[in-house]
Structures are given as structure tokens and as C-alpha cells.
Amino acid sequence: MIESSLKFDPKRDEINVLAEEMVFLPASNQKKLEKRNPKVVMLIVGLIIGAALLSLMIGLLVWHFHFRPDNRVKKMYNGYLNITNKQFTEELEDSDSEEFKTLAATVEEMLQETYTKTDGLAPYYVQSTVTAFSEGSVIAYYWLECRVPPEKEAELDKAVGALSVLSRSHPRFFSKSLRVNNMVIDRADPRKVKPPKDKSCSYDMHATPGTNSTFTSPGFPHSPYPADSWCQWVIRADSDHILELNFVTFDLEKICQNDFVTVYDSLSPIEKREITERCGVYPPTNALKLISSRNVMLVTLITDDNENYPGFKAVFRQLPKRKECRKVLEGSGVFSSPYYPAYYPPRADCTWILRVPPSMKVKVVFKVFLLQELKDGVCKDYVEINNQRICGKKPVLVLLGEGNEMTVKFHSDAAESDRGFSATFESYDANKPCPDEFACTSGRCIGKDLVCDGWNDCGDNSDEINCNCKEDQFHCGTGLCKSKFWMCDGVDDCGDNSDEESCQCDPEDMKCANGRCIPEEQKCNQVDDCGDRSDEKDCQHESMSVTCTASTYKCSNNLCIRKKNPECDGTRDCADGSDEQNCSCGFRPYKHSRIVGGVDAEIGEWPWQVSLHVKNHGNTCGASVISNHWLVSAAHCFQNTFGTKYSDPNLWTAYLGLHVQLELNDRVVKRDIKQIIVHESYNLQTFDNDIALLELSSPVAFSNVIQPICLPDATHSFPVGKSVWVTGWGKLKEDGYEAKVLQKAELRIIKRPICNTLLSSTVTSRMLCAGFLSGGIDACQGDSGGPMSSVEGNGRVFLAGIVSWGDGCARRNKPGVYTKAAKFRQWIKMRSGV
Numbered sequence: 001m002i003e004s005s006l007k008f009d010p011k012r013d014e015i016n017v018l019a020e021e022m023v024f025l026p027a028s029n030q031k032k033l034e035k036r037n038p039k040v041v042m043l044i045v046g047l048i049i050g051a052a053l054l055s056l057m058i059g060l061l062v063w064h065f066h067f068r069p070d071n072r073v074k075k076m077y078n079g080y081l082n083i084t085n086k087q088f089t090e091e092l093e094d095s096d097s098e099e100f101k102t103l104a105a106t107v108e109e110m111l112q113e114t115y116t117k118t119d120g121l122a123p124y125y126v127q128s129t130v131t132a133f134s135e136g137s138v139i140a141y142y143w144l145e146c147r148v149p150p151e152k153e154a155e156l157d158k159a160v161g162a163l164s165v166l167s168r169s170h171p172r173f174f175s176k177s178l179r180v181n182n183m184v185i186d187r188a189d190p191r192k193v194k195p196p197k198d199k200s201c202s203y204d205m206h207a208t209p210g211t212n213s214t215f216t217s218p219g220f221p222h223s224p225y226p227a228d229s230w231c232q233w234v235i236r237a238d239s240d241h242i243l244e245l246n247f248v249t250f251d252l253e254k255i256c257q258n259d260f261v262t263v264y265d266s267l268s269p270i271e272k273r274e275i276t277e278r279c280g281v282y283p284p285t286n287a288l289k290l291i292s293s294r295n296v297m298l299v300t301l302i303t304d305d306n307e308n309y310p311g312f313k314a315v316f317r318q319l320p321k322r323k324e325c326r327k328v329l330e331g332s333g334v335f336s337s338p339y340y341p342a343y344y345p346p347r348a349d350c351t352w353i354l355r356v357p358p359s360m361k362v363k364v365v366f367k368v369f370l371l372q373e374l375k376d377g378v379c380k381d382y383v384e385i386n387n388q389r390i391c392g393k394k395p396v397l398v399l400l401g402e403g404n405e406m407t408v409k410f411h412s413d414a415a416e417s418d419r420g421f422s423a424t425f426e427s428y429d430a431n432k433p434c435p436d437e438f439a440c441t442s443g444r445c446i447g448k449d450l451v452c453d454g455w456n457d458c459g460d461n462s463d464e465i466n467c468n469c470k471e472d473q474f475h476c477g478t479g480l481c482k483s484k485f486w487m488c489d490g491v492d493d494c495g496d497n498s499d500e501e502s503c504q505c506d507p508e509d510m511k512c513a514n515g516r517c518i519p520e521e522q523k524c525n526q527v528d529d530c531g532d533r534s535d536e537k538d539c540q541h542e543s544m545s546v547t548c549t550a551s552t553y554k555c556s557n558n559l560c561i562r563k564k565n566p567e568c569d570g571t572r573d574c575a576d577g578s579d580e581q582n583c584s585c586g587f588r589p590y591k592h593s594r595i596v597g598g599v600d601a602e603i604g605e606w607p608w609q610v611s612l613h614v615k616n617h618g619n620t621c622g623a624s625v626i627s628n629h630w631l632v633s634a635a636h637c638f639q640n641t642f643g644t645k646y647s648d649p650n651l652w653t654a655y656l657g658l659h660v661q662l663e664l665n666d667r668v669v670k671r672d673i674k675q676i677i678v679h680e681s682y683n684l685q686t687f688d689n690d691i692a693l694l695e696l697s698s699p700v701a702f703s704n705v706i707q708p709i710c711l712p713d714a715t716h717s718f719p720v721g722k723s724v725w726v727t728g729w730g731k732l733k734e735d736g737y738e739a740k741v742l743q744k745a746e747l748r749i750i751k752r753p754i755c756n757t758l759l760s761s762t763v764t765s766r767m768l769c770a771g772f773l774s775g776g777i778d779a780c781q782g783d784s785g786g787p788m789s790s791v792e793g794n795g796r797v798f799l800a801g802i803v804s805w806g807d808g809c810a811r812r813n814k815p816g817v818y819t820k821a822a823k824f825r826q827w828i829k830m831r832s833g834v
């Protein structure tokens, strides 16, 4: 030891080295150097390396502990667990109470113990925070915070996931005083993470028995909700109760990534217990009404930094929890998913035993059917009949039982609920399933007069097969009989195109390679209208400028493009972008229910619909909003008669945003008419040019229920066979009463030559014909002047026509006639500036 220290005196050697280096030796001194003891040299070099290594290590340590950026990311998880050896007390609802704090501390300690001993989680564990308790025995809701290097995130997710599964089967919690039997934990959606102790927009509420309680988003209804907010409402009911939450007003931004409300069937914002996540605007006719499975609910509102909307108003109440959802129903009756028409609660199971007399069989008709389905057709929530599960969205669904008893089961899982179902059941005689009616294979019963009439009334075509075609019918290759009027109309009515082959095409039509005729304007529209693609061959690029013709779209720079209906379709087709200008139209702010059928419109479904009242006479005509102070209607509404001067603007009042006649709520806007401009060439004998413009006394503000409809360009085509909607408060029958609630009907555009054959007067090129030859669906008196709305691919709605005339209403083979709006685009622009 001593020897080495003698040999190794760093100070002395250092000085020597320095002294040595200070002497710049000539090359001849080389030998003298080499003669030095090599051991000493080695020592010196080692010493230098050692010192360098030491300082490097110190540096690294200092950097590591003081300066190194922490690349670990914060990860939050939400969870809850059941504590079986504690009883819930009211004090546990209050996070400031001593009881809450004591139990929270015990649970947090237990979680810390557990998580810091869990493989894959322990190194990243930061803390657990209990946020709430609820009954059952006691459920504790908490956040788990971890910090993890990004590359280990997946590993951590896996460890937490495994823990959740493990703990359910083998309770394994490290606690002396708590017994825990269930734990659910899931990674928190990063958008929904909020520091658990932040109470700046956090509310706790308890339902008051027997009354409704209300809460609103911040500022509602006086100001929009704040930007970048994160709010939560904890709602509770008494034990053995559930909650019903009804958003009576719901008006949020349309893009759910930005602003959204989430409702949970839990007090943790945990995805596995999410009842629904919503944004947009819901009309009162499609209000969101949600039900919890237990006595708690959590509502969160998360908003981003721009576009803030009015928000919501919610009403909630508690309802006694049903012990059992099982019923035996006899004879006939109605039944529905729990709490229908509210969304069904999560985790519900119901059974209905339907019984009819022994000689009969059970028939069930689902009128509304909306149950959550997983993507691949697998059911999440379902109705089960005879071991067969049914889910998704169904039109009217008829099910025939095999015997006089049928068991219908309903099941919903823990998350994502939907509207549910409403059904009726009755008995049927297997030998005579439809007394005095025709029995479809689908189980439906239809009037005998609808059999072999060329219309698929059964839904499965069973009323249209094995028919002897009548004189005025065409025999399709498929065996169906179709009205000869449908031959060569550009629509495949037979299903095998046989009604569209070997046609003599009209001059304005194009003949396809397969013999079919299609309107010339359907050529090169990127849709295979011919069925053999021959109409889409040899097409120039649609946005390329072409020579202007009557059917090409003219951009503002006077160049023409080939693309059909390019206005406001979301694609910039004109080089100057003019096809996408002035597109604040044809938009429906409200989200509508997915329940189809029905004839009553929903509130805000047709926000351009106007009711024109003749003073003291109620609804007389319809009209459409085209700007904030112009309406378009039919000229014949303003034609003077011997008794009345209908052309006098003072006679009229316009109601905008109206849904039910005479129900003038705060959404409805009433305006006098400043001037009426009837088309100069309106022909009161032929109804040609049946169009008029109405200027409002003062402009209106657009709202959820008042919006302008898009006016089609002169070249816009609404092809034969296209489905369109007609709306109004007109007569419900030719000799009947006018409607109170706005009505809607879906029609099909019919080829003009067919209409000319069928109708008493001439259908000019400024008219459109639409309806059903079977009759039953049509516009009628009082609907005149109202819109025929066409929903285009991107959801935008265009004014295809204006209700004009017909031979009576809804008669067989008497379709309705409409003013072709596209023909008057220039005229509207010229006379109103719109």
C-alpha cells in the first residue's frame, strides 16, 4: 500500500508532467524521454483517464438528476371498486365530510399498496385519488395517475387491463380493513382528463323525490357555454331508485371532437359505462331522454376554444328501480323496451311471455326497432326470440310464432344505449293469418286490392309474384307485373331491367348500349345509370372546361364545366370556386330521429317551410324561405277571385318556424308581406310558370327551425325515379280537413311523357311530375306553393319543385304536378337578387 502511494503521488506527477511539457525538446532528446521509467508513464496516463472518467460520471449524474428533460408522460385511468364490508351513509356523498375523507384515505392507501406491488404498473405509479362514493355496498370511484416513458405506455395499459380482469376472478387487494370484490378500471380518454381535485365547474346534485330537478350548461340560456371548459354534474337518486335524465334543450357545436356531452352510468367517466356521447342540436320531437341502471349518473361537458353554442338544459328525476322485468301478456297488446321512448337503460334484461288462445299463434309487429349493434352485425344489445338475436335499425318488423306462446327477451349491455323498440302482439289463425286481407310471406297483412298492382306492398314482393299481368301491365323477366307506364322511364322497376330494354328513346334521352333510355343529363354524372356503364364512357374530366351548352354548369368566370349539379356539393369544381359560393342553405341544424315512416314531420325537419295565412282564414298556401327576406311560392295562390283580392300583400301573413298550426311558440316568426311578385308569364289556365316571390316586411334571423333552402342552378337535374319530399299543412284527404301538424311525404319523380298521358292537362317542360301511380301519397289543397325538397348526396337540401296542381289528390294514376324550380333560377335572381 505504502509502496503504491509512493509510486503514485498524483500531485508530484502532475507537476512533473506539466514541467515536462513546458520544455519543448528537440527531436534529438527523444532518446532521453524513452529512457524514463515506462511504469511512471503508464501511471500518468491511467491517472488522466481515471480523472476524466470520474468527472464525466459526475457530470452525467448532475445532468441526470438536475437537467435531463423528463420524457415520461402522464397517464390517467378511471376506475371503481366495490367495498363489501362498509355501509353507504349519506355523509359519503359530501367530499368535504370527515367520513368521506377517512374512507377515501383508506381506499387510496389500499390502492397504493396494491398498485405499487403490481408488476408492470409499480414503476410508473404516481397516485390514486378517490372522487366519489355511492351505494352498493359502497362503490368507490377513483382516478389512477401514472407517469410512463412513451415507449412503455402499451405495456402499462396491458398491466392495468390485466389487473382489472384478474381482480374480478381472484380478489387480491392489499388491505387490512377493506374487503373488495370487484374492480373496473380503464384508460381515460385523454380529452376527458381533468385534475380530479379541480372543482371549478363541478356540481353535485341529488334528486328530490316526487319532483323534477333542473341543471344547465354554464351561462344557459343567456350566453353560450364557455370555451375550453370541462364541467361535470354528479347526479344521485335515493337507494333502490334509478335516474331519468331529459335534455329538454340541447344545442352544441355540430363537430363532436370539439364540444360534446357524455353521460355515464357510473360516477367515473369510464368508457365501459358510457350511456352516450352527443353533440349537435336535438329538436324537442327527438329529445334525448336517458335512463341509468343504478342510482347515480355522471354528465360531463367538454368544449374547445372556438365556436361556442347555447348549450343544454336538462331535467332529471328519480324513479323506483323495477325489481323484475318479466311479464306475461295474454290475448293482444303492446309492449316496449324499458322506459320507451326514453333510451333503454344499460344492463337491463326483460322477458315477455306472450300468450294467445290455444288454437291460435302469436304474431309480433315491431313498429320501432333501434338496438345497438356492433360493426360486424354482431349484436351488442338485442331482442331474442327462439334463440335468434335481433339488433340494429329495422323498418317495420313482423315475426310469426310457431305456437300460441312466444317468449321475447331483451338485453342491453353496460354501455351505449339506443331508442329501443315498441311492439304490438296479437293472435293469428295459421290457416287464415290475415282475415279478409292478403297474407304476405313476411307476415304482414295488406289489402287485397294491393295484390298484383305492380307495387311491393309486402316489402318482400310476395304480393307481386305469381300474378297474371293485366292488360295495362308489362310482364317482367322476374315474373312481376308492372304498369306499362313504368316502361322505358329510366328506372329499373322489374329488378332485371327488362322494363327498360328495347326502348325507343325520347329526343332528350340517351340510348344506352343495353337499349335502356336515360335522360341526357345523366350522361357522365359518375353514376352507372344505364346499368352497363355505357353512359359513363368517353367522358371528359368533369371539372375540365368545356364548350358551354344548355346542360353545362357555368362558373362565374363564364367557363363551363361538365360535372352535373356541382353547386354546393362540397367539391370545388370551378377554377374560381364559384360553384361553392353562396352555399349557406339547405342545412338542417336539428338531428332527427332515425325512425322512418310516419307522416308527421319532426320539429325543424323542413326549416324552409312557411305557412301562408290569409288573414282570419288560416293556412291557405305554403312557401319556402330562400333568404332572410324572400320567400318563393306558387303564382296561383295570389290569383284574384271574384270575392277576394289574393294579390294584395296586406291579405297575407307568413309564419316561419311553425310546426303545429296555431301553436305560436317562441320559435315561430310571423311576418307581413311587403310585396308579391307573380311570374309575368304565369298562365292561369295551364298553370305554366306557376311561381311567385314574396318579400317579407322585415328580415328574419335564421335559427334551428328557420333556414333557407338551396336554389338549384338552371342546369341542376333531378332525375326520373329520384326520391323527393313534399311537405305542408294541406288537406289530409281530397275532401278532408287540413293537417294541424306539418306533414311530409316521400315521392318519386315521374317521367314527363307518362304524366302527359295520365293527366288531363299538359305538363310543360317547366313542370315536374311526382308521386305514386298507386295513389295514396300526394300533395293537396293547402300545400300549394310549398317546397318539394330534394336531399342531395351531402345532406344539403335543394328546392326541386313548388307544389302546383293535380287532378284531385292522391288518386290512382294521378301524380301531382310541381313547378320546376331550376327553370326559374335566373328569374328569381333577377326579381329578388337572391
Ligand code: 4AZ
Pocket: 778, 779, 780, 781, 782, 783, 784, 803, 804, 805, 806, 807, 808, 809, 810, 815, 816, 817
Ligand atoms: C291545390 O288545390 C292542389 N295533388 C295542390 C296540389 C295538388 C292538387 C291540388 C296535387 O292546391
